[in-house]
Amino acid sequence: MLQVENLTASIGGTQILKGLDLSVGTGEVHAIMGPNGSGKSTFAHALAGRDGYEIGGTITLDGQDLLDMEPEARAAAGLFLGFQYPVEIPGVNNMYFLRTALNSVRKTRGEDEIGARDFLAVANKAMELVEMKQDFLHRAVNAGFSGGEKKRNEILQMAIMQPRLAVLDETDSGLDIDALRVIASGVNSLRGPDRSMIVITHYQRLLDYIEPDFVHVLVDGKIVKSGDRTLAMHLEVNGYADFIDEENDAAGRAMSGAKS
Amino acid sequence: MTASSLITPGAHPASVAVLDRIGSIELPTKRNEAWRYAPHAKLAKLSFGPSVSPAPSVPAEVEQQIPVLDGPTIVIVNGVVDSEQSKLDQLPTGLSVSTLAEVAANEPERLDGHFKPTTDDAFAAANIAFGTDGAVMTVGEGVRLDAPIHIVNISIPGETHNAACAGVVIDLGTASSATVVETRIGSGEGVIGGSNTRTTITLAANASLEHIVLQDLPISQIQLSTVGVTQAEGSEFVGRSFNIGASFGRLEYLVDLAADGARVDLSGLFFGRGDQVLDQQITVIHGALDGVSTQSYRGVLDDNSVGVFNGGIDVRPGANGTDAAQSNANLLLSDRAEINTQPRLEILADEVACKHGATVGQLDETALYYMRSRGIPADEARRLLIDAFADQTLEGVGIETIRSWVRERLGHTDG
Numbered sequence: 078m079l080q081v082e083n084l085t086a087s088i089g090g091t092q093i094l095k096g097l098d099l100s101v102g103t104g105e106v107h108a109i110m111g112p113n114g115s116g117k118s119t120f121a122h123a124l125a126g127r128d129g130y131e132i133g134g135t136i137t138l139d140g141q142d143l144l145d146m147e148p149e150a151r152a153a154a155g156l157f158l159g160f161q162y163p164v165e166i167p168g169v170n171n172m173y174f175l176r177t178a179l180n181s182v183r184k185t186r187g188e189d190e191i192g193a194r195d196f197l198a199v200a201n202k203a204m205e206l207v208e209m210k211q212d213f214l215h216r217a218v219n220a221g222f223s224g225g226e227k228k229r230n231e232i233l234q235m236a237i238m239q240p241r242l243a244v245l246d247e248t249d250s251g252l253d254i255d256a257l258r259v260i261a262s263g264v265n266s267l268r269g270p271d272r273s274m275i276v277i278t279h280y281q282r283l284l285d286y287i288e289p290d291f292v293h294v295l296v297d298g299k300i301v302k303s304g305d306r307t308l309a310m311h312l313e314v315n316g317y318a319d320f321i322d323e324e325n326d327a328a329g330r331a332m333s334g335a336k337s
Numbered sequence: 338m339t340a341s342s343l344i345t346p347g348a349h350p351a352s353v354a355v356l357d358r359i360g361s362i363e364l365p366t367k368r369n370e371a372w373r374y375a376p377h378a379k380l381a382k383l384s385f386g387p388s389v390s391p392a393p394s395v396p397a398e399v400e401q402q403i404p405v406l407d408g409p410t411i412v413i414v415n416g417v418v419d420s421e422q423s424k425l426d427q428l429p430t431g432l433s434v435s436t437l438a439e440v441a442a443n444e445p446e447r448l449d450g451h452f453k454p455t456t457d458d459a460f461a462a463a464n465i466a467f468g469t470d471g472a473v474m475t476v477g478e479g480v481r482l483d484a485p486i487h488i489v490n491i492s493i494p495g496e497t498h499n500a501a502c503a504g505v506v507i508d509l510g511t512a513s514s515a516t517v518v519e520t521r522i523g524s525g526e527g528v529i530g531g532s533n534t535r536t537t538i539t540l541a542a543n544a545s546l547e548h549i550v551l552q553d554l555p556i557s558q559i560q561l562s563t564v565g566v567t568q569a570e571g572s573e574f575v576g577r578s579f580n581i582g583a584s585f586g587r588l589e590y591l592v593d594l595a596a597d598g599a600r601v602d603l604s605g606l607f608f609g610r611g612d613q614v615l616d617q618q619i620t621v622i623h624g625a626l627d628g629v630s631t632q633s634y635r636g637v638l639d640d641n642s643v644g645v646f647n648g649g650i651d652v653r654p655g656a657n658g659t660d661a662a663q664s665n666a667n668l669l670l671s672d673r674a675e676i677n678t679q680p681r682l683e684i685l686a687d688e689v690a691c692k693h694g695a696t697v698g699q700l701d702e703t704a705l706y707y708m709r710s711r712g713i714p715a716d717e718a719r720r721l722l723i724d725a726f727a728d729q730t731l732e733g734v735g736i737e738t739i740r741s742w743v744r745e746r747l748g749h750t751d752g
Binding site for chain 2: 125126127128147148149151152153157158160163164165166167168169174177178179181182185217234238
């Protein structure tokens, strides 16, 4: 479904992603773990199409070249990014925002728009998944939401948008254990044979609730190790030190090689 | 042309008197702080003169722009009341409405306050000289009117004089309440013209008035407007303005909290595009004890447009217990747009709470990206953010017709 090849990303002359390769098959859940500053969020935003990065390499989703597309076109192509820091938009009603988003995507795909009443049915069903109350819909998007409410709102949006590929960027950060359970169960109920997910996290904790098929370790802008769930458990015990040292050693060898 | 040929029969003595010296009053220049950002070359092209009766008929496309409100309506075309278009039958008990021309001819003393200039600029003088018709309304003691009174001021630039003047006088009796809407629209794309409106409001003790100005004149025109308010003890004035049209739209408020415990709440939106200059000149005088005033204005400026917010709080000696607040938030949508925001605070009393603040910002790029990542096209995401900013000025407006009238003019999507 998703093919990422030799992806590089720089911002302001600083290279953050340094040749990232990743292949995600349909229906698979991949976890990307890495220490702070390894490029996890940059990868998420490179997928979603945030402005300001100098990008190299290729990203294709279902055979379409994502790098040529605006963020809104990527959403219509089936990509969804759950933000680590969901943005507050005072004055824009959450329900209106969600309906506009869904209808924009439907319009791009040549589908009929959904009327207010039908949308409410869709939204109500999605809200049950993340145990949200009706008044959520009538507030401004994320404005004054608690950390947990913001993250639930992300999963609500995902449930409404029904993406092909969901990228969840540190969805667990800032959540207490109860909120984490609610969100994980919402995410799990959205797993399916036609939908893939990339779960980006610093900690193994989230992966106790959302069990990935594959785990990748991202260090210094590259995936340095891939494996199954047991890799996450290894990280839980040993931290990232093993991989960071390997990276440094490799870099050191490259340097000395260049000198000689 | 001699002064006598400009005299309107039956005009108030002040109108006649000012004609003797009107030629010698100079136009304001950039050196006048209150006119600093005005397009002076365009202003010099305005030619004011006596209103021509009957006024031209109102084109259908202008008529369609009038918000339809339930309640009495007075239509003024080029400074002359159009009684056929006006709806003044079945006035509610306690409300009297007359034309300004009638009152000037029969009871001129009722207009002494209206024709007493507060500033001696040429445009104030022009209004006193030529603003010989308009609307005069009185709300009786204790009368509370539900339906808004609508004054529709239509400007269709004429051949002899391209600019017309009109007057509006509103008197609220003790403990009465009313809503007055002044709509200013017109026709004449490409023809330079202007209108000059002077509104004089007097609120008796504990009276309460909501006054709404809707300005959406064609881009070829200039709109000059002065709203003077004198408030007695415990009275409340709520002034809202939506300054949207005209090449130069200038709205001046002079509010005098002349007695104890009077309150004024001024808010508004100016929304400029192209080369528009939209200018709000506000002065609130705290002249007595325990006055409360707020000024809260938002500007949205695109293209080369210029916004001006010049907000004065003038706390006179002894006006203790004054509570005054002022804010001006602006959204610049283009690198070339300009906002000039200036607080003028003069505080001559001791026990006073006064605060003011201004902000200038651009559309939140992170919010735009967030919305686009949800599939909302960039243009629509921009639109949503602009609307969200502008909409906050509509929150206090109870009349749905007015909210949708304003939203429509901002290029609003369905909200």
